[in-house]
Structure formats: C-alpha cells, structure tokens
Amino acid sequence: MKTLKTAKCGETVVVQKLDGEGALRRRIMDMGITKGTSIYVRKVAPLGDPVExxxxxxxxSIRKGDAENILVE
Incomplete structure (x- = not known):
C-alpha cells in the first residue's frame, strides 16, 4: 500500500488507513482526512515538502512527515 507522500501530482487517491498515534492522528482527522475520503494531489513543492x-x-498543505502516515489506494 502506498502513502500520500508517494502519490503523484494530479492523482486522486482514497484514504485507506491512518497510521500514527494520539495527537498526530487527531490532527490529521481534524483536517477532514478520514478513511474513505478522496484526496486530489494538486502540487508537490520542488523539495517535496509540503504537499498541496x-x-x-x-x-x-500538508507536511511530508504527516503525509507518510496516510495510507492511500
């Protein structure tokens, strides 16, 4: 399974699972990123951080470190 960090620009992916614990997981969910949500990758910064x-x-805009905790399909 791939992560949001590895998704390509212009790709639409669906969240399968959220990794991480406690505050990190809560923050991701507070942004509206939950299981089954569609995410369209608009832009990736030249050095890969952040991902829009x-x-x-x-x-x-989400940090690369946070994007690693979002498993997508």
Missing part, C-alpha cells in the same frame, strides 16, 4: 491537496472541497 484538495480534500472535501478545500485546499490544504
């Missing part, structure tokens, strides 16, 4: 995504109709 569209989730639930709004734009969001």
């Amino acid at each position: 995504i569209t989730v639930r109709g709004y734009e969001l």
Whole structure:
C-alpha cells in the first residue's frame, strides 16, 4: 500500500488507513482526512515538502512527515 507522500501530482487517491498515534492522528482527522475520503494531489513543492491537496472541497498543505502516515489506494 502506498502513502500520500508517494502519490503523484494530479492523482486522486482514497484514504485507506491512518497510521500514527494520539495527537498526530487527531490532527490529521481534524483536517477532514478520514478513511474513505478522496484526496486530489494538486502540487508537490520542488523539495517535496509540503504537499498541496484538495480534500472535501478545500485546499490544504500538508507536511511530508504527516503525509507518510496516510495510507492511500
């Protein structure tokens, strides 16, 4: 299974699972990223950090470290 970090620009993926514990997991869920949610990868910064995504109709920038904890299909 791949992570959001490895998703390519212009790709639409679906969240399968959230890794991480406690506050990190809670913060990701508070951003609207939950199991079954579609995420469109809009841009990836030249050095890979941050990743700009569209989730639930709004734009969001997420750190590479956080994107590693989001397993997608």
